[in-house]
Amino acid sequence: MVRPLFRTRIKFCGLTRAGDVRLAGELGVDAVGLIFAARSPRRVAPQAARGLRDALAPLVDVVALFMDNSVDEVREAIAHARPTLLQFHGGEDDAFCRKFGLPYLKGIGLRGAGASLSGRVLHGRYPHAAGFVLDGHGAGEAGGSGQRVDIAAIPPDMSKPYVLAGGLQPDNVFAAVRAASPWGVDVSSGIELEPGIKDGALMRRFVEEVRRADCVELGEDNDLKECYACGR
Numbered sequence: 001m002v003r004p005l006f007r008t009r010i011k012f013c014g015l016t017r018a019g020d021v022r023l024a025g026e027l028g029v030d031a032v033g034l035i036f037a038a039r040s041p042r043r044v045a046p047q048a049a050r051g052l053r054d055a056l057a058p059l060v061d062v063v064a065l066f067m068d069n070s071v072d073e074v075r076e077a078i079a080h081a082r083p084t085l086l087q088f089h090g091g092e093d094d095a096f097c098r099k100f101g102l103p104y105l106k107g108i109g110l111r112g113a114g115a116s117l118s119g120r121v122l123h124g125r126y127p128h129a130a131g132f133v134l135d136g137h138g139a140g141e142a143g144g145s146g147q148r149v150d151i152a153a154i155p156p157d158m159s160k161p162y163v164l165a166g167g168l169q170p171d172n173v174f175a176a177v178r179a180a181s182p183w184g185v186d187v188s189s190g191i192e193l194e195p196g197i198k199d200g201a202l203m204r205r206f207v208e209e210v211r212r213a214d215c216v217e218l219g220e221d222n223d224l225k226e227c228y229a230c231g232r
Protein backbone atom coordinates (compact mmCIF):
# COMPACT_ATOMS: atom_id res chain seq x y z
CA MET A 1 0.00 0.00 0.00
CA VAL A 2 1.44 3.38 -0.94
CA ARG A 3 0.99 5.98 1.79
CA PRO A 4 2.33 9.20 0.26
CA LEU A 5 4.16 11.38 2.81
CA PHE A 6 3.52 8.87 5.63
CA ARG A 7 6.53 8.18 7.84
CA THR A 8 6.57 5.10 10.05
CA ARG A 9 7.57 6.29 13.54
CA ILE A 10 10.52 4.61 15.20
CA LYS A 11 11.05 4.03 18.93
CA PHE A 12 14.34 2.69 20.28
CA CYS A 13 13.68 1.22 23.71
CA GLY A 14 15.82 0.34 26.71
CA LEU A 15 18.62 2.84 26.20
CA THR A 16 21.02 3.19 29.13
CA ARG A 17 23.94 5.21 27.70
CA ALA A 18 24.02 8.90 26.79
CA GLY A 19 25.95 8.21 23.57
CA ASP A 20 23.26 5.79 22.36
CA VAL A 21 20.57 8.34 23.19
CA ARG A 22 22.38 11.07 21.25
CA LEU A 23 22.95 8.81 18.25
CA ALA A 24 19.31 7.72 18.19
CA GLY A 25 18.23 11.35 17.81
CA GLU A 26 20.83 12.02 15.13
CA LEU A 27 19.63 8.98 13.16
CA GLY A 28 16.13 10.47 13.08
CA VAL A 29 14.45 8.19 15.59
CA ASP A 30 11.16 9.62 16.89
CA ALA A 31 11.32 8.38 20.48
CA VAL A 32 13.64 6.78 22.97
CA GLY A 33 12.29 4.53 25.71
CA LEU A 34 13.74 4.69 29.23
CA ILE A 35 12.77 1.70 31.33
CA PHE A 36 11.87 1.84 35.03
CA ALA A 37 10.36 -1.66 35.26
CA ALA A 38 11.99 -3.61 38.07
CA ARG A 39 12.06 -6.77 35.95
CA SER A 40 14.10 -5.22 33.16
CA PRO A 41 17.84 -5.74 32.64
CA ARG A 42 17.67 -2.31 30.92
CA ARG A 43 16.25 -0.54 33.95
CA VAL A 44 17.65 2.92 34.72
CA ALA A 45 17.43 4.83 38.00
CA PRO A 46 15.43 8.07 37.88
CA GLN A 47 18.55 10.17 38.55
CA ALA A 48 20.39 8.47 35.65
CA ALA A 49 17.37 9.05 33.44
CA ARG A 50 17.78 12.79 33.97
CA GLY A 51 21.23 12.63 32.37
CA LEU A 52 19.98 10.52 29.47
CA ARG A 53 17.16 12.95 28.86
CA ASP A 54 19.65 15.83 28.83
CA ALA A 55 21.71 14.02 26.15
CA LEU A 56 18.74 13.84 23.80
CA ALA A 57 18.62 15.93 20.63
CA PRO A 58 15.65 18.30 20.37
CA LEU A 59 12.33 17.22 18.81
CA VAL A 60 12.70 13.62 20.00
CA ASP A 61 10.18 12.13 22.43
CA VAL A 62 11.12 10.46 25.70
CA VAL A 63 8.91 7.49 26.60
CA ALA A 64 9.04 6.39 30.25
CA LEU A 65 8.24 2.70 30.48
CA PHE A 66 6.75 0.98 33.53
CA MET A 67 5.57 -2.49 34.45
CA ASP A 68 3.43 -2.61 37.61
CA ASN A 69 5.45 0.14 39.28
CA SER A 70 3.91 2.05 42.20
CA VAL A 71 2.43 5.53 41.86
CA ASP A 72 5.40 7.02 43.72
CA GLU A 73 7.88 5.24 41.44
CA VAL A 74 6.10 6.55 38.36
CA ARG A 75 5.98 10.08 39.75
CA GLU A 76 9.68 10.04 40.65
CA ALA A 77 10.62 8.80 37.18
CA ILE A 78 8.51 11.50 35.55
CA ALA A 79 10.13 14.20 37.68
CA HIS A 80 13.61 13.21 36.51
CA ALA A 81 13.08 11.94 32.96
CA ARG A 82 10.46 14.55 32.00
CA PRO A 83 8.85 12.20 29.44
CA THR A 84 6.34 13.29 26.82
CA LEU A 85 4.71 9.86 26.79
CA LEU A 86 4.26 6.98 29.22
CA GLN A 87 4.14 3.28 28.38
CA PHE A 88 2.61 0.77 30.77
CA HIS A 89 3.50 -2.82 30.11
CA GLY A 90 1.94 -4.71 33.03
CA GLY A 91 -1.49 -5.21 34.58
CA GLU A 92 -2.17 -1.48 34.99
CA ASP A 93 -5.77 -0.44 34.21
CA ASP A 94 -6.89 2.71 32.39
CA ALA A 95 -7.56 4.62 35.61
CA PHE A 96 -3.99 4.01 36.81
CA CYS A 97 -2.40 4.83 33.46
CA ARG A 98 -4.20 8.19 33.11
CA LYS A 99 -3.46 9.24 36.72
CA PHE A 100 -0.27 11.10 35.78
CA GLY A 101 -1.60 13.67 33.34
CA LEU A 102 0.48 12.44 30.39
CA PRO A 103 -0.58 10.51 27.29
CA TYR A 104 0.10 6.80 27.52
CA LEU A 105 0.64 3.75 25.37
CA LYS A 106 -0.49 0.37 26.68
CA GLY A 107 1.76 -2.59 25.98
CA ILE A 108 -0.14 -5.69 24.87
CA GLY A 109 1.38 -9.15 24.43
CA LEU A 110 -0.17 -10.83 21.40
CA ARG A 111 1.29 -14.31 21.76
CA GLY A 112 -1.50 -16.76 22.62
CA ALA A 113 -4.17 -14.02 22.73
CA GLY A 114 -6.30 -15.49 19.95
CA ALA A 115 -9.44 -13.96 18.51
CA SER A 116 -10.63 -12.85 21.96
CA LEU A 117 -8.28 -9.86 21.71
CA SER A 118 -9.91 -7.35 19.38
CA GLY A 119 -9.49 -3.65 18.81
CA ARG A 120 -12.94 -3.14 20.25
CA VAL A 121 -11.95 -4.97 23.46
CA LEU A 122 -8.68 -3.01 23.77
CA HIS A 123 -10.33 0.35 23.15
CA GLY A 124 -13.04 -0.51 25.67
CA ARG A 125 -10.48 -1.61 28.28
CA TYR A 126 -8.16 1.39 27.73
CA PRO A 127 -10.44 4.18 26.45
CA HIS A 128 -7.91 6.92 27.29
CA ALA A 129 -4.86 5.23 25.72
CA ALA A 130 -3.17 7.31 23.02
CA GLY A 131 -2.27 4.03 21.37
CA PHE A 132 -0.89 0.55 21.92
CA VAL A 133 2.40 -1.30 21.69
CA LEU A 134 1.48 -4.67 20.16
CA ASP A 135 4.28 -6.99 21.20
CA GLY A 136 5.50 -10.49 20.46
CA HIS A 137 5.47 -11.84 24.00
CA GLY A 138 2.54 -13.40 25.86
CA ALA A 139 0.10 -11.68 28.22
CA GLY A 140 1.68 -10.78 31.57
CA GLU A 141 5.22 -11.28 30.27
CA ALA A 142 7.95 -8.66 30.15
CA GLY A 143 8.93 -7.08 26.88
CA GLY A 144 12.40 -6.77 25.48
CA SER A 145 12.37 -10.52 24.96
CA GLY A 146 13.15 -10.63 21.27
CA GLN A 147 10.10 -12.87 20.72
CA ARG A 148 9.01 -12.24 17.12
CA VAL A 149 5.58 -10.65 16.83
CA ASP A 150 3.11 -12.49 14.59
CA ILE A 151 1.68 -10.00 12.10
CA ALA A 152 -1.37 -12.25 11.70
CA ALA A 153 -2.13 -11.80 15.42
CA ILE A 154 -2.67 -8.04 15.05
CA PRO A 155 -6.39 -7.38 15.70
CA PRO A 156 -7.95 -6.28 12.39
CA ASP A 157 -10.19 -3.62 13.96
CA MET A 158 -7.56 -1.41 15.61
CA SER A 159 -8.84 2.17 15.37
CA LYS A 160 -6.15 3.80 17.50
CA PRO A 161 -2.49 4.04 16.45
CA TYR A 162 -0.38 1.03 17.32
CA VAL A 163 3.36 0.50 17.49
CA LEU A 164 4.56 -2.90 16.35
CA ALA A 165 7.16 -4.54 18.61
CA GLY A 166 8.71 -7.91 19.26
CA GLY A 167 11.83 -9.41 17.73
CA LEU A 168 12.22 -6.69 15.11
CA GLN A 169 15.69 -6.33 13.61
CA PRO A 170 17.31 -4.59 10.64
CA ASP A 171 16.87 -7.78 8.60
CA ASN A 172 13.12 -8.17 9.17
CA VAL A 173 11.67 -4.72 9.83
CA PHE A 174 11.24 -3.89 6.11
CA ALA A 175 8.90 -6.86 5.64
CA ALA A 176 7.08 -6.11 8.91
CA VAL A 177 6.37 -2.50 7.90
CA ARG A 178 5.24 -3.54 4.40
CA ALA A 179 2.98 -6.25 5.86
CA ALA A 180 1.40 -4.35 8.74
CA SER A 181 1.69 -0.62 7.87
CA PRO A 182 1.83 0.24 11.60
CA TRP A 183 1.89 3.77 13.01
CA GLY A 184 5.34 2.93 14.31
CA VAL A 185 7.84 0.26 15.16
CA ASP A 186 9.64 -0.37 18.44
CA VAL A 187 12.87 -2.26 19.00
CA SER A 188 15.04 -3.16 21.95
CA SER A 189 17.10 -6.35 21.68
CA GLY A 190 17.34 -6.26 17.87
CA ILE A 191 19.76 -3.30 17.97
CA GLU A 192 21.82 -4.49 20.94
CA LEU A 193 25.15 -6.16 21.65
CA GLU A 194 23.80 -7.02 25.12
CA PRO A 195 20.80 -5.79 27.16
CA GLY A 196 20.93 -2.00 27.36
CA ILE A 197 24.03 -1.72 25.19
CA LYS A 198 22.94 -0.60 21.75
CA ASP A 199 25.04 -1.07 18.59
CA GLY A 200 25.37 2.00 16.39
CA ALA A 201 25.61 0.06 13.14
CA LEU A 202 22.45 -1.93 13.95
CA MET A 203 20.68 1.28 14.95
CA ARG A 204 21.57 2.92 11.64
CA ARG A 205 20.57 -0.11 9.54
CA PHE A 206 17.25 -0.39 11.37
CA VAL A 207 16.37 3.22 10.53
CA GLU A 208 17.51 2.80 6.92
CA GLU A 209 15.28 -0.27 6.48
CA VAL A 210 12.21 1.47 7.92
CA ARG A 211 12.81 4.44 5.62
CA ARG A 212 13.20 2.07 2.66
CA ALA A 213 9.90 0.40 3.53
CA ASP A 214 8.17 3.79 3.62
CA CYS A 215 9.78 4.85 0.40
CA VAL A 216 9.12 2.08 -2.12
CA GLU A 217 6.00 1.97 -4.21
CA LEU A 218 4.28 -1.18 -5.34
CA GLY A 219 4.05 -1.64 -9.12
CA GLU A 220 0.96 -2.92 -10.93
CA ASP A 221 2.09 -6.52 -10.44
CA ASN A 222 2.88 -5.85 -6.76
CA ASP A 223 6.64 -5.73 -7.32
CA LEU A 224 8.61 -3.13 -5.39
CA LYS A 225 9.32 -0.18 -7.64
CA GLU A 226 11.77 2.58 -6.99
CA CYS A 227 11.25 5.15 -4.31
CA TYR A 228 8.33 7.36 -5.21
CA ALA A 229 9.72 10.09 -3.02
CA CYS A 230 13.41 10.21 -3.88
CA GLY A 231 13.35 8.30 -7.18
CA ARG A 232 16.19 5.91 -6.28
Ligand SMILES: O=C(O)c1ccccc1NCC(=O)[C@H](O)[C@H](O)COP(=O)(O)O
Binds near residue numbers: 035136165187188
Ligand atom coordinates in the same frame (compact mmCIF):
# COMPACT_ATOMS: atom_id res chain seq x y z
O1 LIG B 1 12.73 -4.01 27.18
C1 LIG B 1 12.60 -4.43 28.34
O2 LIG B 1 13.58 -4.80 29.06
C2 LIG B 1 11.24 -4.50 28.98
C3 LIG B 1 11.11 -5.04 30.27
C4 LIG B 1 9.84 -5.09 30.87
C5 LIG B 1 8.72 -4.61 30.21
C6 LIG B 1 8.84 -4.06 28.92
C7 LIG B 1 10.09 -4.02 28.30
N1 LIG B 1 10.23 -3.53 27.00
C8 LIG B 1 9.09 -3.08 26.27
C9 LIG B 1 9.36 -2.58 24.91
O3 LIG B 1 8.67 -1.66 24.46
C10 LIG B 1 10.34 -3.32 24.01
O4 LIG B 1 10.96 -2.40 23.17
C11 LIG B 1 9.54 -4.33 23.19
O5 LIG B 1 9.07 -5.32 24.07
C12 LIG B 1 10.37 -4.94 22.07
O6 LIG B 1 11.48 -5.63 22.58
P1 LIG B 1 12.39 -6.52 21.58
O7 LIG B 1 11.55 -7.73 21.20
O8 LIG B 1 13.60 -6.89 22.39
O9 LIG B 1 12.71 -5.67 20.39
